[in-house]
Amino acid sequence: xxxxxxxxxxxxxxxxxxxxxxxxxxxxxxxxxxxxxxxxxxxxxxxxxxxxxxxxxxxxxxxxxxxxxxxxxxxxxxxxxxxxxxxxxxxxxxxxxxxxxxxxxxxxxxxxxxxxxxxxxxxxxxxxxxxxxxxxxxxxxxxxxxxxxxxxxxxxxxxxxxxxxxxxxxxxxxxxxxxxxxxxxxxxxxxxxxxxxxxxxxxxxxxxxxxxxxxxxxxxxxxxxxxxxxxxxxxxxxxxxxxxxxxxxxxxxxxxxxxxxxxxxxxxxxxxxxxxxxxxxxxxxxxxxxxxxxxxxxxxxxxxxxxxxxxxxxxxxxxxxxxxxxxxxxxxxxxxxxxxxxxxxxxxxxxxxxxxxxxxxxxxxxxxxxxxxxxxxxxxxxxxxxxxxxxxxxxxxxxxxxxxxxxxxxxxxxxxxxxxxxxxxxxxxxxxxxxxxxxxxxxxxxxxxxxxxxxxxxxxxxxxxxxxx
Numbered sequence: 001x002x003x004x005x006x007x008x009x010x011x012x013x014x015x016x017x018x019x020x021x022x023x024x025x026x027x028x029x030x031x032x033x034x035x036x037x038x039x040x041x042x043x044x045x046x047x048x049x050x051x052x053x054x055x056x057x058x059x060x061x062x063x064x065x066x067x068x069x070x071x072x073x074x075x076x077x078x079x080x081x082x083x084x085x086x087x088x089x090x091x092x093x094x095x096x097x098x099x100x101x102x103x104x105x106x107x108x109x110x111x112x113x114x115x116x117x118x119x120x121x122x123x124x125x126x127x128x129x130x131x132x133x134x135x136x137x138x139x140x141x142x143x144x145x146x147x148x149x150x151x152x153x154x155x156x157x158x159x160x161x162x163x164x165x166x167x168x169x170x171x172x173x174x175x176x177x178x179x180x181x182x183x184x185x186x187x188x189x190x191x192x193x194x195x196x197x198x199x200x201x202x203x204x205x206x207x208x209x210x211x212x213x214x215x216x217x218x219x220x221x222x223x224x225x226x227x228x229x230x231x232x233x234x235x236x237x238x239x240x241x242x243x244x245x246x247x248x249x250x251x252x253x254x255x256x257x258x259x260x261x262x263x264x265x266x267x268x269x270x271x272x273x274x275x276x277x278x279x280x281x282x283x284x285x286x287x288x289x290x291x292x293x294x295x296x297x298x299x300x301x302x303x304x305x306x307x308x309x310x311x312x313x314x315x316x317x318x319x320x321x322x323x324x325x326x327x328x329x330x331x332x333x334x335x336x337x338x339x340x341x342x343x344x345x346x347x348x349x350x351x352x353x354x355x356x357x358x359x360x361x362x363x364x365x366x367x368x369x370x371x372x373x374x375x376x377x378x379x380x381x382x383x384x385x386x387x388x389x390x391x392x393x394x395x396x397x398x399x400x401x402x403x404x405x406x407x408x409x410x411x412x413x414x415x416x417x418x419x420x421x422x423x424x425x426x427x428x429x430x431x432x433x434x435x436x437x438x439x440x441x442x443x444x445x446x447x448x449x450x451x452x453x454x455x456x457x458x459x460x461x462x463x464x465x466x467x468x469x
Contacts, residue, residue, distance in 0.1 A: 003038060003042055004042055004045045004046045004049065005046075005049070007032075007038070007042065007043060007046035008046045008049045008050060011026070011046070011050055011055070011056075012050070012053075012055060015055055015066060020066050021066065022066050022067065022068045022069075023065060023066060023068050024065065024066050025062075025063055025064070025065050026047075026056065026063065026064040026065065026066065027216055028063060029043045029044055029047070029064075031215065031216065047064055050064075054067055054069065055067055111422070111425055111426065111427050112425055112426050112427065112450075112454045112457045112458070113426075113427040113447075113450060113454075114426055114427065114428065114446055114447060114450045114451050114454050114458050115427060115428050115429030115444065115445050115446055115447055115450075116427070116429070116447050116450060117256070117315075117319075117401065117447070118314075118315070118319045118401075118447075119315075119371070119401070119449050120449055120450065120453050123371060123374065123449060124317065124318050125317060125358065125363075125364055125367040127363070128358045128361050128363060128364050128367065129317065129318060129321075129354070129358060131357070131361065132354045132355075132357035132358045132361070133354055135357045136350065136353045136354050136357055139353070147345060147346045147349070148346040148347065148348070148349030148352070149346065149349075150337050150340065150341050150346060151174075151176070151177050151178065151333075151337055152176075152177060152178025152179075152325070152346070152347050152349075152352055153178060153349055153352035153353060153356060154173065155353075155356055156178065156352050156353070156355060156356040156359075157173035157176040157178065157325075158173045159356060159359060159360070160173070160176055160311075160325060161173045161175075161176065163359075164311075164327065166293070167288070167295070167296070167297055167300060168296055168297070168300035169297060169299050169300050169309065169327060170300075171304070171327055174330070174333075175304065175327055175328065175329070175330065175333060176325050176326070176327055176333075177325060177326045177328070177333050177336055177337055177340065178323065178324070178325050178347050178352055179323075179324045179325060179326060179340065179347055180322040180323065180324070180344075180347050180348065180351075181312055181314055181322040181323065181324045182284060182286040182310050182311070182312035182314065182324040183209065183210070183213075183324075184322070184324065184344075184347075185284075185310045185312075185324050185325070185326045186210050186213070186249065186282070186284065186310065187213060188326070188336050188339055188340055188343075189282055189308060189310075189326070189336065190213070190214060190217065190219065190249075191217070191339060191343070192335055192336055192338075192339040193246075193247065193335075194217070194219055194247070196217065196218040196219070197218060197219075197220065198219055198220065198246075199219070199220040199221075199222060199243060199244075199245055200214070200219060200220070200221060200222070200245060200246075200247045200248065200249060201222055201223075201224050201236065201239065201245055201247070201248040201249070201250075201279075202214070202221050202222070202223055202224070202248075202249050202250075202436065203223070203224060203226045203231065203249075203250050203251060203255065204223025204224060204225060204226060204434075204435055204436065205223075205226060205257055205258065205431060205434030205435055205441070205443070206223070206226070206249075206250075206251065206256070206257075206434055206436075207251055207256045207257075207284070207434070208257075208429075208433045208434050210249065210284075211434070211435075211436050215436070221436040222239055222243065222245070222436075223435065223436050224236045224239070224248070224250075226255065226258060226260065227260070228258075228260045228394060228395035229260070229262065229263040229265070229266045230252055230260065230261070230262030230263055230266035230267065230270065231250065231252075231262070231266065231270060233266065233269040233270055233273060236248075236270070236273055237273055240273060240276075240277045240279065245277075245279065246278070246279065246280060247279070247280050247281075247282060248274070248279055248280070248281050248282065249282045249284065250281060250282065250283060250284065251284040251285075251286065252267070252283060252284075252285075252298060253285050253287060253288060253291055253295065253297070254287040254288075254290060254291065254397065254399055254400030254401070254402070255402075256286075256287075256401075256402060256434075256445075257402055257404055257429065257431070257434045257443075257445035258394045258395060258402065258404040258443075258445075259394070259395060259397040259399075259400055259401075259402040259403050259404060260394065260395045260397065261291075261295070261397065261399075262298075264296070267296075267298055267301055268301070270298070271298065271301055271302045271306065271307075274302070274306055274307075275302075275306060279306075280306065280307070280308065281298055281302070281306060281307045281308070282307075282308045282310065283297060283298045283299055283307050283308065283309045283310065284310045285297060285309060285310060285311050286310065286311070286312045286314070286315055286324070287312075287315045287316075287400050287401065288311055288312075289311075289313070289315065289316035289368060290315060290316060290368075290371065290372060290375065290399055290400050290401075291399055291400075292372060292399060297309065299327060304327065304328055304329040304332075305329055308326060308327070308328045308332060309326070309327040309328070310324065310325070310326055310327075311324060311325050311327070312324035312325075313355050313358075313359075315401070316368060316371070317355060317358050317359075321351050321354060321355055322348070322351065323347070323348075323351050323352055323355045372399065374449070375398075375399060375400065375401070375448060375449065376398040376399065378448035378449050378451065378452045379396075379397060379398050379399075379403060379448050380398070381448075381451075381452055381455075382403055382405075382446065382448050382451045382452070383396060383403070385455075385459060385462075386405055389407075389462055389463055389466045390407065390408050390409060390466065391405050391406060391407050391408060391462070392405065392406060392407075392408045393405050394443065401447050401448065401449065402445055402446065402447060402448070403445075403446050403448055403451075404431070404443050404444070404445055404446075405443065405444055405446055406431075406442040406443045406444065407442070407465075407466065411442070412442035413440060413442070414428075414430035414431045414432055414440075414441050414442055414443060414444050415430050415432055415440075417430065417444065417465065418430040418444070420465065421461060424457075424461045425457065426454075426457060426458060426461055428444050428445075428446075429444065429445040429446075430444055430445075431443035431444055431445065
């Protein structure tokens with residue numbers, strides 16, 4: 001199948017699954033060419049095919065849009081003829097678009113994902129979730145839940161205010177806005193407060209999906225070097241002295257992809273710079289529930305006038321229950337609530353009630369302790385194996401999902417290694433994906449839980465690679 005038809009299929013599949021909706025603008029030809037690592041002419045040819053099929057329309061001087069008249073469920077003859085089998089789709093070039101489209105299919109294919117951002121199914125609180133679902137269905141008729149309220153389930157927000165106090169974040173439930181996960185929270189903040197052409201600071205390396213989203217909004221990203229103790233504040237200071245920047249988006253706890261957490265000294269240096277340069281810090285604490293008790297957040301240290309705090313339940317309860325939250329000052333939160341309503345109405349009141357019912361079960365706290373313990377053991381296991389095969393790690397966390405590793409000797413290209421791994425039936429998350437400009441990186445993000453679950457496939461591959469390199 002030609003590359004043009006492969007790109008055609010990728011967009012057609014996105015339309016069919018309503019990942020892109022009628023009337024929505026497509027990424028520019030230049031951005032698509034960058035994302036797929038191919039020439040703009042190939043993207044143009046694929047767009048022409050989509051136009052012929054009536055799936056997209058072009059507007060002079062504005063770009064391409066999904067056709068308002070296209071019905072996603074009515075797949076065209078060309079789409080059916082050129083439909084890619086899962087395995088063939090997996091063989092497209094590995095980039096951030098490929099990762100986003102395919103890593104979620106790995107569990108239903110011949111591939112084993114060892115770099116993903118979730119836990120094996122039996123690591124989640126399955127009994128608690130099942131009970132919560134039953135309790136939610138019994139408490140009232142589903143139809144009575146309606147849209148819910150703009151800020152989200154009030155009882156869940158009250159519960160959150162109490163639990164956040166245990167982490168020294170002393171807020172009222174009025175300071176909390178519920179969202180459909182942490183990614184939605186990041187999208188709300190960036191969309192509500194940034195304009196095309198604005199410049200922001202991000203972690204480098206950092207969360208690849210968020211970086212791609214920001215580039216798609218035409219936001220200029222300046223990476224702040226990430227160290228085992230957090231952001232390199234000397235590097236940040238030099239940037240702030242030259243640039244007028246108002247936002248820094250950071251994942252300071254159980255950092256994605258390195259697994260590092262910011263030190264207390266690093267946090268103080270960061271917040272001192274934020275105060276001096278009037279910088280708003282967006283603290284993405286998506287994995288906060290996996291931290292051992294006692295860690296003090298940036299929002300607890302600096303307050304809500306300087307920090308916007310993001311949390312989520314997807315890492316600890318279930319990725320299928322898309323529920324997260326934003327903690328912010330009243331004026332900030334009100335603006336975010338308005339944008340939330342304009343762009344997607346309320347978050348799911350049913351999911352929020354299920355999450356609350358899970359959190360209120362005493363067995364859930366015991367479950368969290370067990371998961372933290374299992375993750376700590378998985379970290380120790382993979383570090384021991386890396387030592388045996390002469391690999392090094394970026395840092396040595398005993399918490400969270402991630403470890404960032406690379407061979408100690410030689411020049412490693414993570415893209416090439418990821419391609420070799422895929423040929424062996426393994427899905428890696430190569431380090432270059434976590435840089436705004438996709439610069440070469442020798443590092444690879446591993447999920448320690450899946451490294452443990454899939455070691456019969458992973459360990460022989462890495463040993464073989466070590467012998468041939």
